[in-house]
Amino acid sequence: MCYIIALDLDGTLLSSENKITKYTKEIIQLLIKKNFYFVFASGRHYIDVMKIRDSLKIKTFMITSNGAKIYNLDNELIFSDNLEEDISSTLCRIEYADKEIITQIYQNDKWYINNNKIDNKFCPALSSLQYQYFYPDSLNFNNISKIFFTSKNFQKLYILERKITNLYSNKVHINFSVPGCLEIVSGNTSKGHGLKLISNLLGISLNNFIAFGDGMNDQDMLAIVGKAYIMKNADSRLKNALPHIEIIESNNNDGVARCLNKVFIKNNKNIL
Known part of the structure; x- marks a missing residue:
């Protein structure tokens, strides 16, 4: 089965020091080698998202400016919608x-x-x-x-x-x-809309998407995927809006990487 992992950046993948830890990098790079797709879904400008992606030396889809600009694995703009x-x-x-x-x-x-x-x-x-x-x-x-x-x-x-x-x-x-x-x-733009576009592009059901987030701008993305996780440090309004979604460790405690390791690596007896 092919999985697509959608990650918010600030407060989710990045620590409060604005960094990706060595452990998190190792987990992501290992899953890339196992043919997982990654999507960076952020409110950040695409130049910033691109720099974070390049620091990992991987290819990812990029949903930037909360979905206003979306890029494919080859860094090509595949969707753009500006404010009137x-x-x-x-x-x-x-x-x-x-x-x-x-x-x-x-x-x-x-x-x-x-x-x-x-x-x-x-x-x-x-x-x-x-x-x-x-x-x-x-x-x-x-x-x-x-x-x-x-x-x-x-x-x-x-x-x-x-x-x-x-x-x-x-x-x-x-x-x-x-x-x-x-x-x-x-109004035509959101992280959730971006995931739907990528789902159609790849021909892979949203049921095979896994998403992580911590802010209210992640809500529609988390609500439409097959499996979602909310960070321990997330906005309380997000936790209240999606009470059925599992809460995992904080961004400062490698919450995303620990979860991915548990679900996809440790269970397959292939622990880093």
């Missing part, structure tokens, strides 16, 4: 002046943030890209794959989530990747 320009224009302005909220944009190969002089430590920790400042009156709003808002004031982000939902309903897909990061992509 009028929606992008509104979202880039909606909290631009709020000094407690950072507005961030992925547009083609660029990463933009609003020019607020506030604590911005959240940004560089999650990307190798260098952000630039944007000004709504001079920004071209086409080809924007994702807009996201980060803040230490979670309540403001919850209010913003309701505001955007009321404005655009099913025209956007809106989720928290972590409690302090609210992410918006096209």
Whole structure:
């Protein structure tokens, strides 16, 4: 039987130090040799996902920007869906002046943030890209794959989530990747949609997909696969939304690798 393993990155495959441990690398590379397919499914920009994949020296499918850009094993773009320009224009302005909220944009190969002089430590920790400042009156709003808002004031982000939902309903897909990061992509876009596309491409049922995640942006992906796992460190809302899904060790305790070893390696008497 052929298995496809879909992995969220931050809070799931990556440790809190933004790294993949040696043990996790060994498990993934061993399963690649056994002809397993891997899918990296992340809210990150595709350049960042590509660098993580290349650090493992393997080929993977890549669902990036929460599904707005999807790449095959040969690094070819097989799906792209950007936000509508009028929606992008509104979202880039909606909290631009709020000094407690950072507005961030992925547009083609660029990463933009609003020019607020506030604590911005959240940004560089999650990307190798260098952000630039944007000004709504001079920004071209086409080809924007994702807009996201980060803040230490979670309540403001919850209010913003309701505001955007009321404005655009099913025209956007809106989720928290972590409690302090609210992410918006096209309504036709999600990690789950990406897995369906890859399933059709390979001709392999979603019942043969195994997925791991920790954030609300993983919910639809975890809900449609044959077997899913939620990290111990996951958002409590995700655990509550999917109470039937097994919870495994945290990302800081090699949760993904330990689970894969137990299910696919140890049971076959082939322990690393």
